[in-house]
Amino acid sequence: DIQMTQSPSSLSASVGDRVTITCQASxxxxxxxxxYQQKPGKAPNLLIYDASKLETGVPxxxxxxxxxxxxxxxxxxxxxxxxxxxxxxxxxxLPLTFGGGTRVEMK
Amino acid sequence: EVQxxxxxxxxxxxxxxxxxxxxxxxxxxxxxYISWVRQAPGKGLEWVSVIxxxxxxxxxxxxxxxxxxxxxxxxxxxxxxxxxxxAEDTAVxxxxxxxxxxxTFAYWGQGTLVTVSS
Numbered sequence: 001d002i003q004m005t006q007s008p009s010s011l012s013a014s015v016g017d018r019v020t021i022t023c024q025a026s027x028x029x030x031x032x033x034x035x036y037q038q039k040p041g042k043a044p045n046l047l048i049y050d051a052s053k054l055e056t057g058v059p060x061x062x063x064x065x066x067x068x069x070x071x072x073x074x075x076x077x078x079x080x081x082x083x084x085x086x087x088x089x090x091x092x093x094l095p096l097t098f099g100g101g102t103r104v105e106m107k
Numbered sequence: 108e109v110q111x112x113x114x115x116x117x118x119x120x121x122x123x124x125x126x127x128x129x130x131x132x133x134x135x136x137x138x139x140y141i142s143w144v145r146q147a148p149g150k151g152l153e154w155v156s157v158i159x160x161x162x163x164x165x166x167x168x169x170x171x172x173x174x175x176x177x178x179x180x181x182x183x184x185x186x187x188x189x190x191x192x193x194a195e196d197t198a199v200x201x202x203x204x205x206x207x208x209x210x211t212f213a214y215w216g217q218g219t220l221v222t223v224s225s
Contacts, residue, residue: 034211036152043201043215044152055213087152091210095167096142096154 002026002090006099012107019075021102023066023088031067032092037084038101044087048073080106109134109214111202116219119192123223127187129202129216136178140209141185143176145198146218155200158185159209170196192223 003026013019023033031051036044046055048064051071061076075082083106088099115127129141143155156166156176164176175188185202199220203212 032210036212038152043203043218044212045215046211046213049208049211049213089152089210089212091208094157094165094210096157096210098152098154101151 001095002029002093002097004088004090004097004099006088006102008102009100010103010105012105013078014107015078015080017078017107019078019082019104021073021086021088023071023073023099025069025071025090025092028068029090029092032090033064033066033071034089034091035062035064035073036087036089037082038087039084047086075104078104078106109139109204109206111204111214111216113200113202113216113219116200116221118222118224120225121193121223123192124188124190125192125221127189127200127202127219127221129185129187131183131185134183135180136183136185137180139204139206139214141178141202141204142210142212143187143200143202144212145196145200145221147195147198150198153198156187157209189221192221194223197221197223 005024033051035048038044052064085101085103142157158176173191178185199218201218203215205211205213
């Protein structure tokens, strides 16, 4: 199975800050990586697919980059509504696997 | 827009069975890759199973041999039959899918809680 290591597990930032989350795969997954946002009590929401493509309707302050084993997710300017937990997920191989999540809190 | 609606969760004793449903009103579930993903209380996301448009099915090792995914096209519904349930199967179960991307979840249901406890 492909292990997805996400860091940090949590972070605290202020409105307007740039937030960066990393995700490392245990083997080459090319660009088969998605990023999701999940708010408490809600289903996840797809933000980025294929490592860097913005899902329709998602604000442009969200972005993703990387390929192979190392990936980065960035919120360019943190907004109050971005408080959530973020997950990376690989779909290069079954079983599909998720990172452990990054909880983003407001400072 | 595609809406997925889960149902069938509840409290069940260890060793028992439960069947979850994921309904997509007005959409053909045969045209979508539909997965079940679960989330234990306070934990992260765990993929459980997927059914492909050609009826191929795949499972996480943790549920293989106990869970079965299937679909009824006429009812716009994908099912997850869960047998020999264990305490560690306690979670919110989501169905999620995409029309043409196997491992991507653009559409999600609201989730249904399964609690396995005596």
